[in-house]
Amino acid sequence: MAVLDFAQYALFLLLVLLATVPAGRYMERIFTGDAGLLERMLGPLERGIYRLMGVDPRAEMDWRAYTWAFTLAGLAGTAGLFGLLMLQRILPGPPSDAYLSTPMTWDLALNTAVSFATGTTWQAYSGETTLRHGVQMLGLTTQGFLAGSTGLALGMAFIRGFVRSRTRHLGNFWSDFIRSVLYLLLPLAVLLALALVAQGGAMAFRDHLALTTVRGNAQLLALGPAAALEAIKNLGTNGGGFFGANGDHPLANPTPLSNFLGMLAIVVLPAGLTHTFGRMTGRRDAGWMLFAVMAVIFALGLGGLHWAEAARSPALPASVAQGPNLEGKEVRFGLAQTVLAGVATSNGACGSSAAQPESFSPLGGGVLLFNMLLGEVAFGGLGTGLVGLLMAAVVAVFLAGLMVGRSPEYLGNAIGASEVRLAILYALVMPLAVLSLSALALCTAAGRAGLSGNPGMRQFTEVVFAYASCAANNGQAMGGLSANSPFWNLSTAVAMLMGRFATGALAFALAGALAAQRRRPQGPGSMPAGSMGFGCILLFTVVLVTGLSFLPVLVLGPVAEQVTLK
């Protein structure tokens, strides 16, 4: 029933809207020094961690120091996880060796380490055939918190760039990082994981269970501490699931309610960050306009994906009833929860789709791809989504300034040549990574060896989808692609590193440049950053920049495939 489907979308957006103010206020409090009750409980722990690290949390950093700390935190995570993965065979604990049929090669370990440390969580493996539970916990669950909180720290430093005036300081990375974990992600993850278990999520420490089914067939049942990983995978906008089927797996995402809560967990914090931005800049209207632009992109995605997947699949013979494209989807989610998950995860830098994107219709897969190519600005990754949209805002302000012949300015920050240069470089990272690596993969035998048995235009989409997903630090995949080979493991790792650290350094540099300026008082001549007009220009810029870069690719892939379907 289409009415009930749309009611689910409306309820979701309503809850996000209602949660934006409290979430935004709470995040502002975390990063300006008083997280309330939790701070009184966990404050001693926080101070103990700083002592061990040997840092002064009040020591301010300039953009270079902040970038170094951000990068080294990511690299420490990568190195630690790589070591853990290479050692996993000699670690004790379930599942037994006999069940780990995918060998942990050095290239797979490197890919996985980069993937989880950058918050991409692209998975060239299946959890239940590859990883010990100890590694899923110590390695992957940890990275869920680390990658999520470094992303949030990036967002916070970027906001400070707009707020501060005549200073080199962007805050202290270590303080932002540790406080994100302790006062935001950890408590929410405990609550979400428990809700997930209540719905049927598994949280068991035991080997694969070899059982005989009701009708006497042998079945091997993989269990594990899944719920803990699944909760932080969504909250930290990571997306790498415990099981191979990720968000489709009934022991990881057991009910429509668990799916709905998981999608809220992805969207609410990035949405709240628009309000944090509005409060800290003293321009709540500007924060709400960013929220509105995100909501419009999100809603258009819902409409597009719903329309594409509601259509009857051309693979069905006449004897089969009318109905949505259920191949690769789960009955409990139906159309609406699948569409909601597809749009929330593809916009949210979170690869945990509740269905198999490879089985989506060409345009349905195209919606996911387009959302990722936009740079995941609609709510987006924790911290990184807001950065992406503000980068587009810088470009939009510049374009608008050119049109009316006024010197470009956003919330009292002058947008000069150096600022625009950084924003444009930021916008170029995505096309550079996606287009050049896709071309490389399609031109080499090692790249083409990964292609699925699907028809040609879909194979093309698979390749672009893979690099878009990695460069956008999303992680979802069209699963027909065989990505566990040295070529694919290394080339996708390059895309992930570019998408995380190149964009991160550019964002910090821009934040540093903005903070160094004197913020000018805003008058009648200022850009009305809270107006509908500006919202439209911003939306137009986001779509235009992406469109100009990727239109040929989108036409050759999803569009061509759709029009040639019988």
Added chain:
Amino acid sequence: MHPQLRPAIVAFLVLTVLTGLGYPLLVAALAWAAFPDQAGGSLLRKDGRVVGSLLVEQVFNDPGDFWGRPSATAGADGKPLPCNAANSGGANLCPGSPELARLVAERAAALRAAHPGQEPIPVDLVTASGSGLDPHISPAAAAYQVYRVAKARGLDQARVQALVEQCTERPQLRLLGESRVNVLRLNLALDSLQGR
């Protein structure tokens, strides 16, 4: 050595203990205290031994059973092994794939042979699920099989249909998700109805 290197390494180690060990153990302790059944994987026991998880599809193909959705999972050797709960995943075939069209036509033909004169066939019975372990079918897919199951078991159709309705889970909060029937639960209910 870069001055930020020590904090990076120490933070990684401390947070590994805190979020990689402390957090999952805390969740596990609370989960096992409050929801031991779900935390353990919703296991189903019969005569003391585990016969499956209520949330994970298993293979049914007797005429007297309701059948679940096609499953595209493979065994460790890469050969097809439906409902392999140690290697979840979908078929990864796109709508334009000739292979998908062939598989769907094959499934539709088998269903028509088992349900003569019954058309149209519900979509979920001919399409593979995303996880390969989808424990549910739609109420339409259950209704489609009622006549066959009732006949094979020698039961009254209305009786079987009533059981289907008993085993139908409604959308949560009356809104979220779809109405669905857990195939394992339904078949077990039929068994116990006949004292098996």
